[in-house]
Amino acid sequence: MEQVLFIVWRESVEALLVVGILYAWLRANPAGRSGLRYLWGGVAAGLALSGVLALLILGVATFLSDDGQQYFHAGMSLVAAALIVQMVYWMRCHGRTLKRELESGLAHNVARANWWGLLLLVTIAVAREGSETVVFLYGTIATAQGGELLHYAAAGAVGLVGAFATFWLLQLSSRFITWRLFFRVTEVLLLLLAGSLLVGGLEKLVSIGTLPGLVDPLWNSSALLDDSGGLGKLLADFAGYRAQPALSVLLTWLVFWAASVSLLRRAAR
Numbered sequence: 001m002e003q004v005l006f007i008v009w010r011e012s013v014e015a016l017l018v019v020g021i022l023y024a025w026l027r028a029n030p031a032g033r034s035g036l037r038y039l040w041g042g043v044a045a046g047l048a049l050s051g052v053l054a055l056l057i058l059g060v061a062t063f064l065s066d067d068g069q070q071y072f073h074a075g076m077s078l079v080a081a082a083l084i085v086q087m088v089y090w091m092r093c094h095g096r097t098l099k100r101e102l103e104s105g106l107a108h109n110v111a112r113a114n115w116w117g118l119l120l121l122v123t124i125a126v127a128r129e130g131s132e133t134v135v136f137l138y139g140t141i142a143t144a145q146g147g148e149l150l151h152y153a154a155a156g157a158v159g160l161v162g163a164f165a166t167f168w169l170l171q172l173s174s175r176f177i178t179w180r181l182f183f184r185v186t187e188v189l190l191l192l193l194a195g196s197l198l199v200g201g202l203e204k205l206v207s208i209g210t211l212p213g214l215v216d217p218l219w220n221s222s223a224l225l226d227d228s229g230g231l232g233k234l235l236a237d238f239a240g241y242r243a244q245p246a247l248s249v250l251l252t253w254l255v256f257w258a259a260s261v262s263l264l265r266r267a268a269r
Helices: 002-028 030-062 066-111 115-141 147-172 179-207 230-239 247-268
Strands: none
Touching: 002 030, 002 066, 002 115, 002 147, 002 179, 002 230, 030 066, 030 115, 066 115, 066 179, 066 247, 115 147, 115 179, 147 179, 179 230, 179 247
C-alpha cells in the first residue's frame, strides 16, 4: 500500500509541476491567456490517454491464461523498474532546464497562435506522467485481490491529496524544502522502488521455472529480519529485501544498482 501512495504522490507532483509552469506562463502573458482552455483540454486529453492505457493493460491480462498472466505480471514489473530508472535519469539530465524548455515550446506556439500545438504539448506531458503511473501501479498491484484493491484505492487517493499539498508547500516557500531537494530525495526512493519491482518480477520468473535460481535460497535471515512483517516487510516492499533470496535474483539486483549509479553519475557529468 505504501508503494501505491508513494507512486501516486510522486508522479502527481511532477505532473502538477509541468502544468503549473505552463499555467503560470500563460497567465503572465496577455497573448497566452487565450490558450488557457487549450491547457486544460490538454490535461483532460492526457488523463484520458492514461486511462485508455490502463484499460488496454487490464484487457490484455484478462484474456491471458494462468501461465500467460504470470509472464505478463513479471514482464510489467520489469518494465516498470526500467521506466523508473529511465525517468530518474531523464529528470537528472533535464531537471535544471525543464522550465526553460517548456516555456520555450509554449512561447513558440503562442507566437504563432498555434493553440492545437499547445494542446498537444500539454497532452504529451500529462500522458507521459499518467502512463508511467499506470505501468508502475500495475507492476505493484497486479496480484491484488478483493479488499486489497480498496486499500490500494484509498492509498492512491491519499497520495493524490498529498501531491496537491506538497506542490502548494513547494510553491509557497523554498525555505524548508526546495524542488532540487525534493527531486534528489524522491529519486533515491524511486530507485529503491525500482529495485523492489525488479526483484518481484525476477522471483515470478524463478517460480515458473523460466529463470534459474542457481542457489535458492542463498541464505535465510528470517531470524534476524523477517520480510513478512514490520521493518523487513517495509524493506521488502521498498527496496527488494528478501530473507531467503535466490542467487540469480541477488546478482541481478546488484547489477541493477551498479548500472543505476553509473547512469546517474553520467547524467551529473
